[in-house]
Structure formats: structure tokens, C-alpha cells
Amino acid sequence: MRFSLIISIFLSLIINNVRAQEFLVTTYGASSDSTALSTIAIQKTIDEAFKSGGGTVVIPQGTFLSGALFFKSKTKLKLLKGAVLKGSDDIRKYPLIPSRMEGVKLDYYAALINAYNVDDFSITGPGEVNGNGLRFWKAFWQHRDSLKKVGKETTNLEVHRPRLIFIWKCDNVVVKNVKLRNSGFWTTHLYQCNNVTIDSCDIRSPFNPVAAPSTDGIDLDVCKKVSITNCYISVNDDAIAIKGGKGPTAHKLPENGAVEDIIIENCTFGPAHASVTIGSESIFVKNLIIRNCRVENDCPILNLKMRPDTYQVFENIKVENITGTCGSIINIKPWKQFFNLGSSKEKPFGKITNVQISNVNVNCKSLGHIEGNQHDLISGIRLSDITATAKSTLFVNKYKDVKMENVIVNGVSFDSK
Known part of the structure; x- marks a missing residue:
């Protein structure tokens, strides 16, 4: 009995030691010369950590230039103080692989950081991951403007650009205390992940002098049990976007699905297109809580985009204890960008039920739409205990079952009669 206990303790120590192993990228040839590409050396570090049974890949102080990196089972990433993992601005450094973008399955370019089927994956700081996106942004606007001159629209996928982070089919994910900057495309894309913690992260992309298009801060795509806390997010698109699929048969396809049990808490939302958006590529969202947050922008707090080409169900959404400055408190509108029923004879519609917004005190453009x-x-839909100083008192509402209680705009009660 005693011998078995000793063996058990010994094995436990070995396992814990393996888990605690750290692999410094400079040991495997990575250079902090920000102009020298270190993709091969950093990938070798990841591979060695994997071969050794797992461990943490450590990036020390300095700027390390890299193309796409692929993390493997039992590997993690840690960026020390002063460390910058900088993405190459050459799309050739990001291979075209099976992926997921804008609610559909397709081949697309790898992100700078990729983790597929890597349970217990983590990215921790206090260092920085920087997408170095300027070249991609300029190319996007140039392409868009050239099409505009001939009366055509561009899609987000026409100019090839990488995401900063793509995490796919991973459970127990942690992204903590890290700076995420200047992504070429979406910043943090999580797809088919469960039990996710994003905490104390600083996520930014610029509006000027060159705007960073489609750089969503966090995209939750067919994910469950997600906690986003203590983050600052300011990007030139949606700060947090809830996704899951689009199109008239999206609800029938196995690669699509629900986003459920999400808590967004103690976050600050800087300039963005919306603080939290649901709908541009969403089919089913349930149990979303946004609470104890501050807004410092001119966009909606809660933005629901209703696609006429997609069946959508959004239910049990709670927004509470919000302060600051915003565009509107709630925005629900049709979203017809790139509308496409194809050859389908379906007649999609959306359903929204049980949305509770309470204890909001803001300066805003208007209450909402x-x-x-x-x-x-x-x-x-229930709005209660809201105090707003608004530029406009116009509130557009087309539905009977929208109730208001103790809603005061510019000192005037908007309560339901």
C-alpha cells in the first residue's frame, strides 16, 4: 500500500514537471531582430514542446517577427514583459488551409496563432501579439475604392488578410493578461470551443490615420460557456461579435450551431461599431449576460442584426449595470448586407424573446431602435431603471411587447402606458 502511494506520488511529480516545462524560443534560434523572420525557429520550439510531452512556449523581451504558427496538443504560449510577437505583413507567410470565416466553412489563410484540437490551450502575458496589419488595411481600402468607382461592392474576403488568433475545437481555453493589437482581419476568433476564459486583455485596432477594417475584438462562433472579464476593447468593427452561421439552411448544417452561456463582465468598451453584436452570422444565441461594464464610444451597447436570409433565435439576453457614453442602448434592425437566399425556397425569419436591460446610466445619441x-x-423586451441624457428623444419601436419601467430620457419618463 505504501509502495503504491510512493509510485503514485512519483508519477504525479513527473507529470506535473512535464506540464511545467518551459521552452524559450531563443534557444531554438528565434531572433529579436524585428526584421528577421523567426517562423521556423518558433515553430520548432512548439514542436519540441509537443515532443517532450507538452509545455509552455515562452517569448522573451524583444520583437519577434513570424508568419503562421501552429500549436499542438499540450502546448501553450506565454509572452513575457516587453515581448512582442509580430505578424508578417506578407500573406504568403500564412498558408491557405481548411478554415471558417463569416459563418461558412471554406479554405482560408491561417492566423498568426492557430490552435486546433488543443485542449487546455492558453495565451498569457503581459506581452503583446501584434498583427502588423497596416499593409493589409491599405490593400483593403484601395480595393474597395477601386470597385466603388465602377459601382460595385467588395466583400471582406476579397482582400486576403490573416486573423491574429484562431482557436478551433479546443476546450478549457484561457487568454489572459495579454495585449492584442493591429490584426489584419478579426482579432480573436474562437470556433467550436467550450469553457473559455478571456480575462484582463487589452484589445485594440485603429480608426486612423488608416482604419483597420473588420478587426472584431472577439468573435465567438459556435461556442459555449465563455467568460469575458476585465478587458478593454476598442477596434474598427464590433468589439464582441456573436456568430454561428448564416444562410437559409445554416440551422441544418453540422458545422454551425449555438452560442450559449456567455458572461461579459467588468469590461470597458472604447470606440467600435458596437459593444456587443449578434446576428450578422448568428443562428441561435441563448443565455448571454452583459453586466457591470463601461462604454466610452458612440455605438450601440447591444446590437442585433436580423438577417432575412437566415433563421435566427435569440433568447435570454440580460444587460445590466452599464455606465458611460454610447450611441444607443439597444439596436434591432434588419441586416441585408450580402443577402443571399441562393436557390432555396425557404422563408427564414427571426425570433427574439426575453431581453432584459436594466440599471443603465449613460449619455447617448438616442435610446434606440x-x-x-x-x-x-x-x-x-424589458427596459427598466434607465437614466439617459440623449441628443435625440426619438425611440423607434414596432412591437407591443416592449415594456419600460422607470426609463427616464432627458428628465422625461418613457414608461409604458
Whole structure:
């Protein structure tokens, strides 16, 4: 009995030691010369950590230039103080691989950091991951402007650019105390992940002098049990976007699905297109809580985009204890960008039910706008204990089951009669 206990303790020590192993990228040839590409050396570090049974890949102080990196089972990433993992601005350094973008399965360019089927994956700071996106942004605007001159629209996928982080089919993910900057495309994309913690991160992309298009801060795509806390997010698109699929048959496809059980808490939202958006590529969102947050922008706090080409169900959404300055408190509108029913004879519609917004004290442009598509079903929306100083007292609402209690705008009660 005693011998078995000793063996058990010995094995436990070995396992814990393996888990605690750290692999310094400079040991394997990575250079802090920010102009010298270190992709091969950093990938070798990841591979060695994997071969050794797992461990943490450590980036020390300095700027390390890299193309796409692929993390493997039982590997993690740690960026020390003063460390910068800088993405190459050459799209050739990001291979075209099976992926997921804008709610559809497709081949797309790898992100700077990629983790696929890597349970217990983590990215920790206090260092920085920088997408070095300026070249990609300029190319996007140049392409868009050239098409505009001939009366055409561009899609986000026409100019090839990498995401900063793509985490796919990973459980127990932690992204903590790290700076995420200047992504070429979406900043943090999590797809088919469960039990995710994003804590104390600083996520930014610029609006000027060159705007960083489509650089969503956090994209949750078919994910469950996610906690986003103590983060600052300011990007030139949605700060947090809830995704899951789009199109008239999206709800039938196995690669799509629900986003459920999400808590967004103690975050500050700087300039963005919206603090939290649901709908541009969403089919089912349930149990979303946004609480104890501050807004410092001119965009909606809660933005719901209703696609007329997609079946959508959004239910049990709670927004509470919000302060600061914003555009509107709630925004529900049709979203017809790139509308496409294809050859389908489906007649999609959306359903929104049980949205509770309470204890909000803000300066804003207006209270909001609630108007879906013709056949959308919208009910159970409750606004209570809201004090707003607004530039406009106009509130557009097309539905009977929108109730207000103790809602004061510019000193005037908006309570339901």
C-alpha cells in the first residue's frame, strides 16, 4: 500500500514537471531582430514542446517577427514583459488551409496563432501579439475604392488578410493578461470551443490615420460557456461579435450551431461599431449576460442584426449595470448586407424573446431602435431603471411587447402606458 502511494506520488511529480516545462524560443534560434523572420525557429520550439510531452512556449523581451504558427496538443504560449510577437505583413507567410470565416466553412489563410484540437490551450502575458496589419488595411481600402468607382461592392474576403488568433475545437481555453493589437482581419476568433476564459486583455485596432477594417475584438462562433472579464476593447468593427452561421439552411448544417452561456463582465468598451453584436452570422444565441461594464464610444451597447436570409433565435439576453457614453442602448434592425437566399425556397425569419436591460446610466445619441424584418417575432423586451441624457428623444419601436419601467430620457419618463 505504501509502495503504491510512493509510485503514485512519483508519477504525479513527473507529470506535473512535464506540464511545467518551459521552452524559450531563443534557444531554438528565434531572433529579436524585428526584421528577421523567426517562423521556423518558433515553430520548432512548439514542436519540441509537443515532443517532450507538452509545455509552455515562452517569448522573451524583444520583437519577434513570424508568419503562421501552429500549436499542438499540450502546448501553450506565454509572452513575457516587453515581448512582442509580430505578424508578417506578407500573406504568403500564412498558408491557405481548411478554415471558417463569416459563418461558412471554406479554405482560408491561417492566423498568426492557430490552435486546433488543443485542449487546455492558453495565451498569457503581459506581452503583446501584434498583427502588423497596416499593409493589409491599405490593400483593403484601395480595393474597395477601386470597385466603388465602377459601382460595385467588395466583400471582406476579397482582400486576403490573416486573423491574429484562431482557436478551433479546443476546450478549457484561457487568454489572459495579454495585449492584442493591429490584426489584419478579426482579432480573436474562437470556433467550436467550450469553457473559455478571456480575462484582463487589452484589445485594440485603429480608426486612423488608416482604419483597420473588420478587426472584431472577439468573435465567438459556435461556442459555449465563455467568460469575458476585465478587458478593454476598442477596434474598427464590433468589439464582441456573436456568430454561428448564416444562410437559409445554416440551422441544418453540422458545422454551425449555438452560442450559449456567455458572461461579459467588468469590461470597458472604447470606440467600435458596437459593444456587443449578434446576428450578422448568428443562428441561435441563448443565455448571454452583459453586466457591470463601461462604454466610452458612440455605438450601440447591444446590437442585433436580423438577417432575412437566415433563421435566427435569440433568447435570454440580460444587460445590466452599464455606465458611460454610447450611441444607443439597444439596436434591432434588419441586416441585408450580402443577402443571399441562393436557390432555396425557404422563408427564414427571426425570433427574439426575453431581453432584459436594466440599471443603465449613460449619455447617448438616442435610446434606440427596435424594428426587425416583416416576419420576425419580437417579444419579451424589458427596459427598466434607465437614466439617459440623449441628443435625440426619438425611440423607434414596432412591437407591443416592449415594456419600460422607470426609463427616464432627458428628465422625461418613457414608461409604458
